[in-house]
Amino acid sequence: MARSEGRFEGKVVFITGAARGQGRAHARRFAAEGANIIAVDVCAPVLPDVSYESATVEDLHETVRLVEQEGRGIVAHVADVRDQASLDAAVAEGVDRFGRLDVVVANAAVASYHLTWEVPEEHWATVLDVNLTGVWRTVKASLPAMIEAGNGGAITFISSAAGLRGYSYLGHYAATKHGLVGLMRSLTLEVGQYDIRVNSLHPGAVDTVMGNDPDVPRIIAEDPRTTGAYTGQRPLGGGAQLTDDISNALLWLSSDEARMVTGITLPIDAGAAMR
Ligand SMILES: NC(=O)c1ccc[n+]([C@@H]2O[C@H](COP(=O)([O-])OP(=O)(O)OC[C@H]3O[C@@H](n4cnc5c(N)ncnc54)[C@H](O)[C@@H]3O)[C@@H](O)[C@H]2O)c1
Numbered sequence: 001m002a003r004s005e006g007r008f009e010g011k012v013v014f015i016t017g018a019a020r021g022q023g024r025a026h027a028r029r030f031a032a033e034g035a036n037i038i039a040v041d042v043c044a045p046v047l048p049d050v051s052y053e054s055a056t057v058e059d060l061h062e063t064v065r066l067v068e069q070e071g072r073g074i075v076a077h078v079a080d081v082r083d084q085a086s087l088d089a090a091v092a093e094g095v096d097r098f099g100r101l102d103v104v105v106a107n108a109a110v111a112s113y114h115l116t117w118e119v120p121e122e123h124w125a126t127v128l129d130v131n132l133t134g135v136w137r138t139v140k141a142s143l144p145a146m147i148e149a150g151n152g153g154a155i156t157f158i159s160s161a162a163g164l165r166g167y168s169y170l171g172h173y174a175a176t177k178h179g180l181v182g183l184m185r186s187l188t189l190e191v192g193q194y195d196i197r198v199n200s201l202h203p204g205a206v207d208t209v210m211g212n213d214p215d216v217p218r219i220i221a222e223d224p225r226t227t228g229a230y231t232g233q234r235p236l237g238g239g240a241q242l243t244d245d246i247s248n249a250l251l252w253l254s255s256d257e258a259r260m261v262t263g264i265t266l267p268i269d270a271g272a273a274m275r
Contacts, residue, residue, distance in 0.1 A: 007255040009034030012098045014091060016040050016081050016138050017108030019059035021208035022158065025243035026105055026250055027063050031070035033251065035103070038094030039063055040079035040087065046110045047126055051215035073098060081108045081134030087141035101145045103254045106135040107158040109176075113215050116171035124172050131176035136183060143191065152195030154254040157184050158246075159200045164265060164273035169219055177202075181265055188263040197262035199253055204269025207240040236270035 013030045017023040019041035027037045041063075045054040060076055067074040075094040079086035095101050109131045112123050135157055146153045162170050163177030180200055188198040205211050249268045252258055267273045 006034045007251065007257070008103070011035045011102040012038065012094060012100050013103040013105065013254070014038040014040075014094065014101060014138075014142055015105040015107055016087075016134070017055075018063050018076070019043055019055040019057075020063070021055075021210060022203070022206060022243050022246050023105070023107045024059070024063045024066065025247050026107065027074070028066045028070065029244070029247040029251055030103070030254075031067040031072040031074070034072070036073040036094075036098040037067050037075070038090055038098075038101070039067075039074055039076040040081070040090045041076075041108065042080045043078045046130060047112055047123055049120075050110070050112050050213075052209050052213040055209075081137055082129050084137050084140065087137055091141045091145060095145045100149045100151060101142060102149075102151060102153045104138065104142045104146075104153070104155040105158065105250065105254070106138040106156070106180075108134055108138075109158070109173075109210075111170070111173050111210055111213065113169040113213070113219050114172070115169060119172045127172045128176055131173065132179045132183070135180055139183075139187065143196075146196055147191075147194050150194075153197070154258070155187070155191075155196065155198045156250060156253055157198075157200040158250075159202045159265070161202050161204045161267060161269040161273040163200065163202050164267060184265075185263055192262060197258070199262060199264050199266060201246065201250055201253065202265060202267040202269060202273060203241065203246050204234070204267070204272035205240045206246060207242055211240055234270045234272045235274065239270075241268065241270060 013035045018027050018039035041060050043057045064076050077090035157180045159180045160177040162174040184200045
């Protein structure tokens, strides 16, 4: 089915973790439908001893190129969601340049794989700091400008199927992704009066660098307890989803088509979180 064009003409979308993967795909798709983009990414390693590669400044430059190729503007900053001042600066420059802020996609996150009682202290602290506190910081950087503009808007937290069910080896990550649901539901009650909607989107495995972490097959092979958790309960089979599968849902959720949708947890996961 052909997607409708131009749902975000004249609007401004702020995306964290936009250098690559889902964040980059969302930036390109929002731009293709008329939005100007504010993009941030840390573009550096965040966790020690992680088996998947980190994003780079070159990756963020490629996001800029893709958005500009769609004929839209982009303000791109190397910024860490753990650093409030760097998020505030990116949003301030974007709002100064584009005049408003309508949509926020809190997407930046990191993952690692450990049995819960073996999670290294630094991994526990950093995963919570980036995946949960970083989303709170993203909200803090965005909401004053959205409320001030008075245009309403949509905020989406990119959680995970691991925000709706447990996964072995992902206890620390799942705790943050569940935590986002509580934050989302509470914020929803606070900002509805400004016509701002807040939802969480819960992808299953997606074909990105994080989603293709080479550690995962090793863990599944070494520990049969994880086999069912990763593949066995997916009604639509074991293949990874594409970033477009997530963008399709996110753009709808962020658009006026979903103007009555707030406070939901939307799984896009081939049924992985089904109970
Ligand atoms: N890929 C999957 O299988 C999968 C499944 C479920 C949920 N998710 C979620 O989807 C979102 C996007 O992940 P992805 O698959 O595109 O992974 P990815 O690793 O390709 O992209 C994540 C981006 O976030 C950035 N980032 C990490 N820490 C940051 C920080 N402190 N400050 C700013 N930027 C930071 C990274 O540099 C990277 O560019 C994440 O929230 C992830 O948890 C992914």
